[in-house]
Amino acid sequence: MNKPYQVIPDIDILPAHFPIPGAGFLPVNAFVIKAKEPVLVDTGMGIESEEFMEALREVIDPQDLRWVWLTHDDADHTGSILKVLEAAPQARLVANSLAVLRMSTAWSVPMHRVNWLNPGESINVGDRTLTAVRPPLFDNPTTIGIYDNKSEAFFSADCFGAIIPSPVQNLDDVTEGDLAQGMITWASADSPWLHMVEPKVFGGALDKIRGINPKIILSAHMLPAQGKTEHFLELLAKVPTSPPFVTPNQTALEQILAQG
Template sequence: MNGTIKISDKVYYVGVNDRDTYLFESLWPLEKGVSYNSYLILDEKTALIDTVKETKMSEFFNKIRSLLNGKSLDYLIINHMEPDHSGSIPELLHEFPNIKIIGNKTTFQFLENLYKIHDNFQEIKDEDVLDLGQHKLKFYLTPMVHWPETMMTYDQTDKILFAGDAFGGFGTLDGGIFDDEVKIDFFEDEIRRYFSNIIAKYCPMVQKALNKLRDANIEIKIISSTHGPVWRKDPNRIITLYDKWSKYETEKGVVIAYGSMYGNTEEMADYIARKLAEEGIKEIKVMDVSKTHISHIINEIWRYKGLILGSCTYNQGLFPYMESLVQWLAHNNIKNHVLGIFGTYGWSGGGVSTLVKYNEQMKWPLVYQPVEARLSAKIEDFKKLDELAKAMAKEINS
């Protein structure tokens, strides 16, 4: 069957792995790749749910042809139009010219603008149902999770939620595709990285989508996302995590992110970390913004309540890699964190004062006054860092 896998009696996984792409969306590192998940339903009518990136079409089409075994492909259901899931559509229409494209009004606007496709549209509205024979598919519009056209498809027969990008994450599916077949802690971390990097700005819309599913009172036995594992053992686990993350709920712990040119700001970061440990904080992440990609720093910040930012002064301003991080934080309106600030300067300031200015946008509570040392920390500066660490620990442990 060319690597196709049964999800249920008539539902098959026809997704592919991508170990070639280095940066997702040309931004986020894919050290362990990513999967593009697509699903084929073989009923009286056949339906393909989402496609894959255009660079992976050959393997994808081989799986579809093998399963169809000469049958026609009747429907293409598009839950999400981002090109990593829609890039194969033009070629799919060339191979199956009579296919009906199922989507909402906004889906078709994207199809026209991205691929100049104008025909064979069958528009659905919220909670419409498509009858395939044994399988009945119900559609739930979930706009801005995380594009305007996003929706979810619910198989009423097998209780499968085809969720689009929701509940998905980075990482290839190396043999196992189900949550009970893979190292789930790895995927949980990579799903949070995906969420915090890509979907985080739209937390209110995620909550709205989750509430829509709750209000619909549907039984969900399996969650099939367009990235990452298929959740058949414990789909409620990933729903609970999404609910937690989109409510900005955090864990006890502190991220210390710093930018240092010659080690003086780094020395202050390590000193704070030690003092936090002495205060009983066990989850401490010290991260150099020059060496650690912002994607991983964001993931840890999303997880833990405490954040301490440290920067040297660079050209009378903020260290550039640190500025990228705080720009992202300010833009995405993250809540439920507490903040500490420290840094160094030489003949003029600019690093610490710029961090303070960014926090005027972020509006995070400062646990202690910013600590700024000239060139390197002196005895009086370390005393202030002691107080900063104590104040942060008190907030975390409260």
């Protein structure tokens, strides 16, 4: 984990970087929205759960949390969910019903604390409305990003992520070339189905975000990006015609292990 910090008034980031051998680093972020009814967005990676809980406590007393929003049930988003629900007894768990069903195969989800949400539906958290938005790219059918109508932030789950060369905390520290390559590679790796989709159809999904026009994109896998929405959408538009990502195989693993 890196040190948490305030991104914009009312929104703090709990940042981490996951090293990917031979490729770089994948940012792995959770967020706290200091709404009238405070919201935690995602719960980090299980491998650093202790540090995650420490970082969370630096930002907010978990007892004050009223909502925990899981953008989807992948392990890099649910790492501390059990600890968080225990430390935040007043918080309700917001997730897509499929995510709750899937998680119920691994642990006993307290159904009386759950809020099922579909894309297009909203919750009111006192001083703002959080609307579930399905991002144009996702690696899991339970994905619900969040549009916050007060901050005009879009929490985009895995979408707009990038593998970056070094674990920097500021988008300005990533060169334009590295950003473009990192985002296109991540999109192709994380959403390989995109290569089976007509670019025009995908363009419609990008236009939906263009229509929302968020001021800031807060991806789980990218540095906070203010005023970059159009640029990011243009980068993603290139993915369907980019070469498909090929996952490293055993030959690659042996090379990595030999480097040691």
